Amino acid sequence: MLTKYQFNRFLYQLSLPKKVAVSVYGDAQGYCNRVEQIIKDNFGANTEIVFYKSSSPDCWNN
Numbered sequence: 272m273l274t275k276y277q278f279n280r281f282l283y284q285l286s287l288p289k290k291v292a293v294s295v296y297g298d299a300q301g302y303c304n305r306v307e308q309i310i311k312d313n314f315g316a317n318t319e320i321v322f323y324k325s326s327s328p329d330c331w332n333n
Contacts, residue, residue: 290319294330
């Protein structure tokens, strides 16, 4: 039987994304570095991050 803490920790782990896609406008390496650090700090070092150009075919732009 799980304790309340263990159960809440389990639910928290289920809610974390395993993969994140980030649209990048132009040549913005500094932006990518900052975003990568923020994502890893908040979601964990094992989160896979995919960066793609905002001008990519079939990319939704607003």
